[in-house]
Amino acid sequence: xxxxxVTGTLVASVKAADMEGLKLLLVRPLTPALGAEGPLFxxxxxxxxxxxxxxxxxxxxREAALLHAPRFVPVDKxxxxxxxxxxxxxxxxx
Amino acid sequence: MILGRVxxxxxxxxxxxxxxxxxxLLVRYTLPDGSFDGEKYVIALDLVGAGEGETVLVKDEGNSxxxxxxxxxxGPVRSxxxxxxxx
Numbered sequence: 001x002x003x004x005x006v007t008g009t010l011v012a013s014v015k016a017a018d019m020e021g022l023k024l025l026l027v028r029p030l031t032p033a034l035g036a037e038g039p040l041f042x043x044x045x046x047x048x049x050x051x052x053x054x055x056x057x058x059x060x061x062r063e064a065a066l067l068h069a070p071r072f073v074p075v076d077k078x079x080x081x082x083x084x085x086x087x088x089x090x091x092x093x094x
Numbered sequence: 095m096i097l098g099r100v101x102x103x104x105x106x107x108x109x110x111x112x113x114x115x116x117x118x119l120l121v122r123y124t125l126p127d128g129s130f131d132g133e134k135y136v137i138a139l140d141l142v143g144a145g146e147g148e149t150v151l152v153k154d155e156g157n158s159x160x161x162x163x164x165x166x167x168x169g170p171v172r173s174x175x176x177x178x179x180x181x
Contacts, residue, residue, distance in 0.1 A: 001118070001137035001173060003104075031133045032101055032120055046110045046170075057104060057118070057137055059170060063156055067110055069168035080170075081109025088102035088120065090146065 001057045001080055003030040006050050010042055018073045025050060025079065027058060034086075034093055043077035044068065055083040055094060096136070096152040097179070098123050100144050104137055112170055119144060119175060121152050138173035139163075151177035 008026035023045040029037040034055075043058055046067035050056050057080045059067060064078035086093050102120035106113070117140040123131040128149075136154055141162070144150045153159060153174045160169040162176070 002135070003120075003137065032122055032135045037133065047106075047108050049108050057106065057109070059172065063170045063172045066156075066168050066170035067112075069170065081106035081113060083104055083106050085105040086102060086120075087146075 001059050003032070003034070003083070003086070004028060004043075004056050004058045004079070005030055005034075006052050006054045006056055006079075007040060008052055016074050018071050019044070019075070022068065022073065022075075023048075023050075025052075027056065027077070027079070029058075030055075032088055034088075041077050043079050044073070044075050046078045047081045050079050050082050055086060057081050057083060095176070096121075096123055096154055097126070098136070098150055098152050099130070100146050100148050100150055100175075101135070103146070110170065112165075113139075116140075121150060121175065124149065136173045138175045139171065140175045142175055142178055144175050144178050149179040150175045151179060 010024040098121035123134040
């Protein structure tokens with residue numbers, strides 16, 4: 001898992017059948033100090049309640065798809081959870 | 095396995111059911127000399143009671159993680175802290 005920031009939402013009405021009903025979000029990957037780490041990506045939401053502005057954890061590749069098991073989805077990034085508290089080097093950040 | 099140092103803790107209430115009640119720690123990769131390997135890091139589940147500042151071993155591979163946790167083939171987990179390095 002890694003840290004990311006939800007920066008936007010995305011709607012795709014035509015997608016793979018198994019992805020029906022999955023929420024899509026734009027996510028900015030973050031460094032441990034919460035700086036930007038690279039380009040934005042699109043992720044599905046396995047936490048169910050993530051939205052823009054949230055600090056989240058996300059998983060990549062096969063584990064991202066498994067977050068939606070038993071559905072088998074063509075997904076390579078998925079949000080695991082919404083971070084309530086993140087402490088880094090003894091300092092609480094958000 | 096990856097050598098790293100625990101640098102942070104992550105607490106989430108609203109999250110995938112698999113992760114509820116499991117401790118998640120942020121581990122930054124380290125080089126053999128103990129310095130950080132750039133910005134590389136991973137958030138891993140803690141199986142050994144590791145704490146901030148400790149050097150740890152992280153298993154970052156899905157199938158072995160699922161076997162260690164005894165989950166079925168659909169366990170959505172990849173990264174585990176499996177050891178604390180003494181020296």
